[in-house]
Amino acid sequence: MSAQPPNTVPPESSRPESPQPDSSGDKLDRAVLQIAGVVVLGAIMSILDVTVVNVALPTFQQDFGATYAVVAWTMTAYTLALATVIPLTGWAADRFGTKxxxxxxxxxxxxxxxxxxxxxxxxxxxxxxxxxxxGGGMLMPLGMTIMTRAAGPERVGRVMAVLGIPMLLGPIAGPILGGWLIEIASWHWIFLINVPIGVVALVAAIVLLPSDSPESSESFDFVGMLLLSPGLALFLFGVSSVPETGTIASARVLVPACVGALLIVAFVFHALRTEHPLIDLRLFANRSLTVAVLTAALFVVAFMGSALLLPTYFLQVRGETTLQAGLLLAPQGIGAMVTMPIAGRLVDRIGPGRIVMTGVVVIAGAMAYFTQLGADTPYSVLLPVLFVMGLGMGCTMMPIMTAALQTLTHRSVARGSTLMNINQQISASIGTALMSVLLTNHLQSRELAGAAIASRSNPEIVAGLGPEAISQGFQQAADAFGSTYIVAFGLVVATLVPAFFLPRSRPVRPAGDPAAAAPVH
Known part of the structure; x- marks a missing residue:
């Protein structure tokens, strides 16, 4: 392979197959766009299903006669399954082929x-x-691998921008779609809606995805699997239990989280001594990937953790319905869609460093405004600020992913995308738990906030306390959200430190890796 010129198609790809993407040019050709379409369909289903079920939890309580703590397991079980299967994806992609x-x-x-x-x-x-x-846990890392290999390092920014669309739309469209389906039909349809989308994605994948050559030489790391998959699941279960227990100092949180952390640490020692580990930690020798992982970890903790704050504010403080809250978040998605394709092109030309720094600064500016939330903050100001935050979001998450993947060799992309997805799952869970506990504590420390929120469903509370006290309670609740945003703002600002070290030049094809820019076969 190394004897071939960079853009020579390997001999085994000469047999008739799906159309091959041409990664030698600067624009995204038709073959790459077709591959991107297939991957986006799969990503939409996987990401939507994380958020769409949120809306159905009260319905599950009513139909199945279960408590909220029990029905919440419909979310937790899905997340833990993702965490369990993601580490296996890199090895399985090499062993069986991505298609x-x-x-x-x-x-x-x-x-x-x-x-x-x-x-x-x-x-x-x-x-x-x-x-x-x-199934959902494999779709995103596999999609990132397929698109990165198809486009080559020079165009990773643009294909990552395409993949970022469902990541942004999921949290916004999920509650809207879920609420609408439950209202006009039943909860069953939040799952059945995946069937027609999945069938289209399946047919498109069979026809359009290029075949690749599995590499059967590497042995499967059973010890690594027994350490990392249960370790991640236990750690995330412990962290995910924090919002329910309201404290970190709980056996339900500490026992699984500590056992999980110990298993993950044991995996680290194992992986550094094993020739073919489940997750290749030697990838951290790549400076760009290491910096990108640190940047992504801080950013995801801050941004994804705070993502639950504004929808909850709309519901509890402003009294909006789930559908209305979803629609009010739309400006953020629109802003991201404006800048994401532009950022994707710029990342491929000048590197991700400046783009990510700009996006983080914009997000920090918008988040600073949210620290001043009031019970009657005008929507005429709030929605434009959300749009500005979206502009920043379009310049951050996917360019960070690009920084991690664009300098990896063709053979390392599957392991790199798996590593980034594990990092994102852990960081998102930590961020959500952190912001949930902070918000709960801030609300509990304000004596009238809880009563005001409860008055939304129990008008008798208003009669008992009086309208003035309830109004004061809503202001206290808004202050609690603002105080929680202060921590999120600080974490976003801290993201600037590792982001400063991201590459600031056009990506260079990894030395000795002609396959990185050759058409996938």
Whole structure:
């Protein structure tokens, strides 16, 4: 392979196959765009299903006669399944080929969706959500791998911008779609909606994705799997229990989180001594990837953690419906869609460093405004600030992903994308737990805030305390949200430190890696 010129198609790709992307040019050709379309369909299903079920939790309580703590497992089980399967994706992609594995993941996800729609009690629904999560967990890292290999390092920024669309739309469209489907039909349709999308994605994947050559030489790291997959699942379970317990100092949080952390640490020692580990930690020798991982970790903790604050503010303080809250968040998605394709092109030309720094500064400016939230902050100001935050978001998350992947060799991309997805899952869980606990504590420390929020569903509280006290309580609640945003703002500002070291030049093709820019075969 090394004897071939950089843009020579390997001999085994001469047999008839799907159209091959041409990564030698600067523009995204038709083949790459077709591949991107397939990957985006899969990503939309996977990401939407994380948020769309949120809306259905009260319905599950009513239909299955279960408590909120029990029905919340429909979310937790899905997340834990993602965490369990993501570490296996890099090895499986090399062993079986990305196309075959992506098709298998789509089939598993759609099958899980159909099974969820047939659930007869809460236990069966939680079980079927695990099946769905096992398929969904592979879709995003596989999609990143397929698109990065197809485009080559010179165009990673643009294809990552395409993949970022569902990542941005999921949190906004999920509540809107879920609320609408439950209102006009039933909760079953939040799962059945995946079937037609999945069938289209499956057919498109079979026809349009280029075949690749599995590498069967590497042995499977069973010890690594027994350490990392349970370790991640236990750690995330412990962290995800923080909002429910309201404190870190709880056995339900500490025991699984500490056991999980110990297993992850044991995996680190194991991986550094193993020739073919489940996750290749030697990738951290790549400076760009290391800096990108640190930047992404801080940014995801701050941004994804704070992502739950504004929807909750709209619901609890402003009294909006779930559907209205989703629509009010739309300016953020619109802003991101404006800058994301522009940022993708610029990253490929000048590197991600300046783009990410600009995006983080813009987000920090918008978040500074949210620290001053009031009970009657005008929407005429709030929505434009959300749009500005979206502009910044379009310049951050996917360019950070690009920084991690664009300097990796063709052979390392699958492991690199898996590593970034694990990093994102852990950081998002930590951020959500952190912001949930901070918000809960701030609300509890304000004596009238809880009563004001409760008055939304119990008008008798208003009669008992009086309208003036309730109005004061809503202001206290808004102050609690503002105080929580102060921590998020500080974390966003801290992201500037590692972001400063991101590459600030056009990506250079990894030395001795002609496959990185050759058409996928």
């Amino acid at each position: 075959r594995l992506y098709i298998a993941a789509l089939v598993l996800f759609v099958l899980g969706s159909v099974l969820c729609s047939t659930a007869w009690d809460i236990t069966s629904l939680i079980t079927f959500r695990v099946v769905q999560g096992l």
